[in-house]
Amino acid sequence: MAPVATSEKYAAPASDVQKYNILEDYQGGYRFAPIEEAQVSRAMIKRYFNTMYERAVSDVVIVGAGSAGLSCAYHLATTRPELKITIIEASVAPGGGAWLGGQLMTPMVIRKPADRFLREIGVKYEDEGAFVVVKHAALFTSTLLSKVLAMPNVVLMNATAVEDLIIHTDFEDKQRVAGVVTNWTLVALNHDTQSCMDPNTITAPVIISATGHDGPMGAFSAKRLVSAGLLKELGNMRGLDMNRAEPAIVNGTREVAPGLILTGMELSEHDGSNRMGPTFGAMIGSGIKAAHEAIRILDN
Numbered sequence: 001m002a003p004v005a006t007s008e009k010y011a012a013p014a015s016d017v018q019k020y021n022i023l024e025d026y027q028g029g030y031r032f033a034p035i036e037e038a039q040v041s042r043a044m045i046k047r048y049f050n051t052m053y054e055r056a057v058s059d060v061v062i063v064g065a066g067s068a069g070l071s072c073a074y075h076l077a078t079t080r081p082e083l084k085i086t087i088i089e090a091s092v093a094p095g096g097g098a099w100l101g102g103q104l105m106t107p108m109v110i111r112k113p114a115d116r117f118l119r120e121i122g123v124k125y126e127d128e129g130a131f132v133v134v135k136h137a138a139l140f141t142s143t144l145l146s147k148v149l150a151m152p153n154v155v156l157m158n159a160t161a162v163e164d165l166i167i168h169t170d171f172e173d174k175q176r177v178a179g180v181v182t183n184w185t186l187v188a189l190n191h192d193t194q195s196c197m198d199p200n201t202i203t204a205p206v207i208i209s210a211t212g213h214d215g216p217m218g219a220f221s222a223k224r225l226v227s228a229g230l231l232k233e234l235g236n237m238r239g240l241d242m243n244r245a246e247p248a249i250v251n252g253t254r255e256v257a258p259g260l261i262l263t264g265m266e267l268s269e270h271d272g273s274n275r276m277g278p279t280f281g282a283m284i285g286s287g288i289k290a291a292h293e294a295i296r297i298l299d300n
């Protein structure tokens with residue numbers, strides 16, 4: 001008799017589902033449906049690497065899943081559900097700085113008119129006139145994240161860093177950003193301690209960089225534009241001025257080099273605009289504008 005493959009041996013037939021539900025007993029008799037360790041590994045490997053294979057060519061790559069990157073992903077994915085949108089986030093936890101409002105305080109301030117986005121995604125707030133306050137920044141971020149992740153056209157690869165840009169040169173010597181170079185973040189952080197650990201690539205006609213202002217990895221694409229000769233020098237983020245900063249970020253959101261859109265606070269390092277501190281309306285507005293820019297490029 002041919003040996004029974006373990007996956008077949010332990011796969012639960014549909015008819016057994018009812019039986020497994022009966023095992024859910026909270027009086028001390030709770031048991032789980034049987035499983036082989038290899039099934040768990042294969043369940044993850046198969047899906048993750050199939051996704052990597054499929055997303056090696058994406059329509060849009062968003063670098064950074066902070067408030068700007070996630071707002072952009074939400075608007076783009078709902079407006080254009082046919083697009084393959086791939087988000088690359090260096091941290092294990094997506095959300096960037098949007099788990100807290102400011103300093104270590106939890107309430108999040110959003111200036112009008114960006115409060116419209118809160119109604120769209122169903123986040124409650126208190127109205128203070130010119131601005132609204134969400135009781136916890138994590139309520140905004142977790143709601144937005146869950147909606148973005150539930151969209152069939154969006155893939156998020158976290159713990160993965162963009163460590164370079166793909167820049168192609170055409171026959172007229174014009175340069176165009178054509179994709180991103182990725183690596184597991186733990187690898188990207190250890191290039192100094194190991195011999196060469198080559199990366200992977202994702203190509204896409206539009207890259208949206210939302211890596212935040214300068215920090216361990218922040219303003220990544222803006223800095224790379226300088227070293228690649230596509231930008232003379234960084235503008236460097238100026239001091240805090242809420243009234244100047246927020247409109248400057250939203251209105252300045254654009255394709256800064258062919259194929260590359262900057263959004264969120266990364267733009268302040270590129271343009272030399274002010275920081276706004278703990279008000280998040282500009283991140284929402286800039287993310288939505290970046291989505292519009294991406295559609296404009298793709299449709300041309």
Ligand code: AHZ
Nearest residue numbers: 064066067068090096097162211212217264265275276277
């Ligand atoms: O981990 C970073 C964070 O989640 C991620 N990131 C940075 N470099 C990356 C790289 N590859 C992949 N090379 C990378 N991911 O990008 C995310 C940036 O999120 P953020 O919250 O830092 O930026 P944001 O522009 O979305 O929001 C900024 C919020 C701020 S900062 C600020 C101030 O300092 O005044 N005010 C506001 C509202």
